Every structure is written in C-alpha cells, then in structure tokens.
Amino acid sequence: MEMLSAKYNPAETEDKWYSYWLEHKFFHSEPDSREPYTIVIPPPNVTGILHMGHVLNNTLNDVLIRKARMDGKNACWVPGTDHASIATENKVVAKLKAMGISKEDLTREEFLAHAWQWKEEHGGIILKQLRKLGASCDWDRTRFTMEPDLSRAVINTFVYFYKKGWIYKGVRMVNWDPEALTAVSDDEVVHKDTQSHFYHLRYYVSDGAGNPTGKYLVIATTRPETIMADAAICVNPADERHRWLRGKKVLIPLINREIPVIEDDYVEMDFGTGCLKVTPAHDVHDYEIGLRHNLEVLDIIDERGRLNEKARILVGEDRFVARKKIVKMLEEAGNLEKVEEYTSPVGYSERTNAVIEPRLSAQWFLKMDTLAKVALETVESGRTRFIPEKYMNSYRHWMENARDWCISRQLWWGQRIPAYYLPDGRYVVESTPEAALEAARAICPGIKMEDLRQDEDVLDTWFSSWLWPISVFDPDMPGNPGHKPNADLAYYYPTNDLVTAPDIIFFWVARMIMAGNEFMGRQPFSNVYFTGIVRDKIGRKMSKTLGNSPDPLDLIKTYGADAVRIGMLLCSSAGNDIFYDETQVEQGRNFCNKIWNSYRLIKGWNTDASIAQPEASAMAVKWFANRLSLAVETVEDHYSKFRISDALMTTYRLFWDDFCSWYLEIVKPSFGEAMDVATYEATLGFFESLLKMIHPVMPFITEELWQNMAPRKDGETIMYAPSPVSNGYDASVIDAFAFASEAVNGIRNVRNQKNIPPKEKLSLVVKGWFPMSMEGIVKKMAGVGKVDFVSGDSKVSGATFLVRTTEITVPLTGLVNEEEEIAKLQKDLEYQFRFLEGVRKKLSNAAFTAHAPEAVVANERKKEADALSRIGIIQKQLDSLKNK
C-alpha cells in the first residue's frame, strides 16, 4: 500500500465514504425481526439553511442512531422538512416584493405557485447539507409536512377532531400580527419590556345632553389612540375617591361621545388614577369587562394596524402615528393632564417583530383540556422521560394551564381548513369537497358545488408537525374511519429518542405527545433529550444579524466533518447552553490527526514469526485488554444516561492516553526492527475495537481506516460492525499498571529535573512493594537498565521518590544536590504530618468512630498507617542524607 500522508485529509475521504454508504443503502431500514430503534428528525424549515443549532442537534441524533445500529438494532432515522407556514410565507412575500409584486395583487393560486417554486428551489438544501455532516438518515423515507400524503393526514385529523366536538369556531381576542396579517398563537408572542409613556387624560362629566360640565375624571393610558373605541370608564366599587361618579356619564375627548362610568373589581385602586378606560375591541381584559357589563364593542383598528372610519378622527393613520398626533390634539384641547415615562411589557410577534394588536376575530380552536391532561400523565408516569428532568416542571405548569389552541392562520401557505360554507352561513367540515357537498346536501338539498365556499384560512404549522412521528410512517392516520393497519407504523412506533431544543417543548414536543396518545394510544417517544442553545463563546445567541454564527459548511471544509462533530459534542452537556468556540473544533481535528498517525505507526510495522513476544509487550496486551473492557463499560453507562460528551471524553482519553501514550509506546519495536506476531495481532484487534467505539462520533475517519486496515469486501462497512463489548476486567491488573505508570512518571521527573537525556539508561533501587509483572514496562517506558530490589534497611543514595509506600531511588552520585534533596524531603514530610494530624483528629473523635460506618473508619486507619509508613521512610532518608 502507498504511504499515508502525515496529516489526515478529510475532504478526500468524506465524500467517498458518504457515497459508498448511500450506494449500498446502509442508511435504509425496513421492518424485520430485529429490535427497532427509531428517531424522527426535528424537521427543519424547508427553506432554511444549516446553522450551528442544526449541527448540534443532528450530530447528537447521528451518534445515537449509529450507536444503535452497531448495537444490532434495526436503526431508522426519518428525515424531512417542515413547511413552516408563517416563516416561509414571509420569505415568499419578501421575495415577491423585491420583484415588484405585491401579495394582494395575486390570487391565492398564483401566490401558491410562487411559493411552490420557491420551495422547489430552496427546499431540501438543508437536507443536502446534513449529508456533509455525515448524517445517516434514511433518505428514502424523506418527508415534507405539506406533501400530499402528510397534508391528507392533517386534513383527516382536523375532521376527526371536529367530529369529536373538540374543534370549534369562535370569535375571540387573538394576537394579531399586523404585518403578517394573521393571528398567531400565545406561544408565538414574545413579551419585551418597552419604554413608553403613561398619558393622563381628562374625561369631562356630561351634563346629560352631551355637553361637558366643569367636572372631570382622569384616566391613565399607554394607548391614547384607542380612546375613540372606549365603551366605558371603570372604577373599583370600593374606591371612595370615585364614589361621586356613580351613575354619571362622561365624554370621550375630541369626539365627545358619551360613555357610562361602571364599577368592577378588576380595577386596581392603587394603580394609575384608579380610573380605567374600557376598550373592549382592543384589549383582552377590557373585552372581558365588556362581556360582564354588556358593553358595545367598537373596533377602530383595521388589519394593518391603521385607524378605520369608526374612529371618526385620524382615519387611515397607523396606530403609532395616530398616537403621536392624538397626544398633540389632546394637549391642545386641554385634555392632557400629564405624561409619565413608563416601561411596560409589550407583545411582539416572534416572526415579524411587529407589535401584537389584540384583535377580535373569528378563529378555529382545538380544545386542550383532555389532550393536555393525558399528555401530562404520559410524562409524569415516565412513559416519556425528559433529559434533563428539570423541564418536567415547566411542562407540568404549561399542561395544567393549557388554553385552547388557536389553530387557524390567515395565510395561504399551509393546509387549508376543510370547512365549507353554505350561502346561508352554515358550514360543513369534510375531508374532501365531494364529501362536503354530500354533507351540505343533507342539510340543504339541491345545493351545488359552486355554492360552497371553503374557509380561507390555513392551519397552524404545528398542527401538521404534531403528527410527525405517526404521519411519516402512516399518513392515513389511525383513528380515521376505514383505516387499515400499517406495518411500518406498527414496527417503528413508538420512536425511541427525540433530540430537540427546549424552546419548542410546548409548540412541538407536548403536542406530539398529545397526538401520539390520541391516535396511537401511547407516547410517541420514550426519551426526549433537550439540547442547549448554541451561543458564541461570550454567551450571545448565534444570529445572522450579529454575524457571530460560523457557516457549518465552511467549518467542515476547513477542519473536516468529524472534527466539527467532536467540537460540538465536547461542549454539550445535556440541557445546558453550548458555548461554541472554534478551538474545540481544532481539538477535534487534532484528534483525527492523532488517530490517523497512530494508524500510520501500526501500519508501518513488520512482523517476524521467529521473534518471541517480549515480556513487556505481553503484559501491555494483558493490561490494555482489561483497560478496554473497563472503558467499554464506562462508555455504555454514559450512553445509557445520554451523557454523550462524557462517553466521548472517555473514549478520547482511552485512545490518546492509554492506547497511544502508553500501550503503543510499550509495544513499539526499536527503529528498523520487526515485531512479534502475537503483539501485532493483538494491537490490530485493539485498534479495530477503538475505531468501532469512535465510529458513532467520527464516522468518516473510522470508516476510512477500518477499510484500510484489512482487506474488505465491497458492501462491508464499520457502520454495521458490532460495538465492542466488555469481557470483564481484572482490577488488580489495572491497579498494577497504575502503580507502574506512577513509577515511570517519578523517574521521568527525576530525569527532567536533573537534565538527564532520554537515551541515558538509569538504574533503580526499589524498597517495598512492587508489581513484578510490570518490571519490563517500567524499564522500557522510563529508560531503566537495571532494577535492584532491596530490603528496608539498605542504605541507598540518589534521587528518591515515593510511589504509595514504596521508596524508589535513582542512584545518581554526582548529580544530586543534597541541600535540595533535603529541602524537598522536608517539605514532603511536613505535608505528611499535616495529613496524619487530620486523620488522627478524626480517629480520636469518639463520635466519629461511633457513628461512621465500619468501612469509613477502617479506611481512616489505613490512611493513618500509610502516612506513618511514609513518614518513617522520609525520616530515614533525611537521616542518611544529613549523616553523610
């Protein structure tokens, strides 16, 4: 074989192996007799592009799915995209605007044609990008939430709930986005403290004939532009200050419309002036007061946030412009008493950042009570587990307070609500126009198709994505009349793990649990792993506007996909935000290089059957076999608890420290010499096990080396090589090696301090316990030629150090500075005395020996004995140095 380059080159290998995997359909899954392991991707927006959050999420997904595959499960990762109605419609509107086309000038059909074209151009880019990351999705199963199949699932679901009586239409105060021209759900409103003003306005008491008397009351409002819609002034019935107003009428400034003064407990006496203007059409709470007092609802703001003709003044002005103007008018009219600076929470649209306008409109709602109750129970019973568990609390709070879900959106991009109106205003809900016509004829014989008008609204995007774990397998959705059993659904559902960000716990996770329970009678996934939010290294969220988000594809190009995956995983403990730092990707790249070069070393070795296995090598093989088993157990434990970064770190250190720095250095033959066959084969075996352990996190380099290290047939892959298993381990071997490595460190330390070149052989005098099996290893790793084991009374001089209670001396006549040696020993002695003092204090405490468990006390006694023994040794050394 050709010489491998000194540096790993990811670009060359990644495309090659990804194509190989695709070619052999290694990612594809079909139901069979194996245990299934299923993940559905959190579908990214169809027109989105890959950002660091996706990298994190999909790396974790890929690690889990690859691990499961190597564990022998039938692993299926279903990819796909979300039509993201508001986000996508906004993008299309913006694009059309740039082309000089306004949405209003288009018919619904024309607009949708543009939208679909946009989708064809940009849709799925993100899925292609995921391939660069190594994501092993079953691409044959790729889904899109607005494809015909999944749309059918959505419509059927709507009809299902409507017929169940859980979907209803109602006029409600909704969160209106005047830019997107649609209602949005409560969850899509972001409250931000906003600097504004508190205007104190005089309302004069009417004389009964619509003329102002000299008396007035004062209200405080942040929205003076809505006074024309006032229906009453409200005071608290217990408020003495305003008793005189009872039964009076007052006049709205500027327009002089007469409104009553009413009383309601809602009004806080100590806030503002104690007088509240009630504007039922433009405030949720005012609307409720209006209902209680039977007040007129006067809507003076249009869908774009402009005053309409009902306002009588400032008609056509934007609400914020109108606010400025009306303040001036009020001031001139003498109605403005004062203006205060004021900060209050204001709702903004998550999508457009427009200030939300509370607005009355007819919307469709889905009842949440039963769905939420069952969904809460699913998580509380542990059928779905949250990792980390802390999200349980907010989940419970939300589920216990879930309000009915406003599922209609005044958009075109999405599934159109299957409600069909008759000319008389009645409507029917059916999954197809034909069925609707039939239903309509039942209540209105002779009606024709062209008489029916379908509802203009579409459904909230989440009303399709909540079906995702079911609909990707069976778009017909169980629960509907005539539904046939579906083999895929039966096999893959419920899915195992869901990896997602915590900010969509209510939008998506909770609702999938609801749909899963409703249609399947059980949870859609067993575990939900919440990732953190990816931030830059100084803690800011990654965003386009800040420009602090690297392009993942650039990173992959520079460092390689494996390195990017490692960089992401290194800093990702579950549930904590991720502070992304490019140095972590560098660390990943360095690790790739380390793996690469260790392989170059092994590959360069020649074997010679006539060479006997050196003792040190035999011991190293024995030790590493044990060490490997221990690590496998640790890693498995980490995976079982979703501690992915810990699993990675354990593997990383096993490879770098134990395998490269210790094992390979021990078995490495001198330059130009051959190696014995037994060691060589054991080494290859270890290396393969290590590659398999690393593969889920670094798929490309491990496939490359695995393919290279032995002849492989076409169609073979490390992807399906079984995960290494533990054969159990002998703790005494691992401990003996640990002792040996401490001894080696001590000797190297002496070498460093005395400036002894590495090639110069040292001799060693050992007093005390020493694992004889490790002698060869110590000799090789520390450059030691001769070891003398002597009794405790022997006098030795040189550089001395302790390993546990064993005294090891490097005899160095000439090189040892006795002053320094004495100072060092004295310092050590002091430490030992302090330590002993602490231990004895504990032991002399009667309460301690009485209360503490036997094992703890015994351990303290051992500590005492060890300390005494070490003190004895050090003192003897000091004596011999001083008496010279």
Place this chain on the structure above:
RNA sequence: GGGUGUGUAGCUCAGUCGGUUCAGAGCACCUGCCUUACAAGCAGGGGGUCGGCGGUUCGAAUCCGUCCACACCCACCA
C-alpha cells in the same frame, strides 16, 4: 411580579448515596524537547476559600436556611 435552573481552575464542564489520598477532566497556560507515527506532537509542571453568610452533622462541593449574581420560562396592573 411568579416560577425554574445555574454558580467548582483562565475557559467549558464532571463530581452518583454526605465519607476512597476528593477537590477532578479536557482545553488554555508555563518549562524542556524538531526523541524516525503525529510540533495538529512528546515529557513534565503550576493553578481553585467549590458564589457569600449561617445552620444540621462525628464529617458538607454534596443536605437545610438566607443573601448575591446570572440564565431561562410564565405573567393583563391599564
């Protein structure tokens, strides 16, 4: 305003049941090395009052209280 969570080395984090020579890891840093796999490397090293205070206990990074700082979620004081 209410709730939840976090605070351990310069940075990112682990630390399970209160007790192992427990104060750890990785990175960064310092010193010495271009030693024939790897300078993207090797060998060695320094560094923390476990956010503050108080309590429980024989014993506290760990449990309780309180305060401080930060983060997130929820929320109608017009």
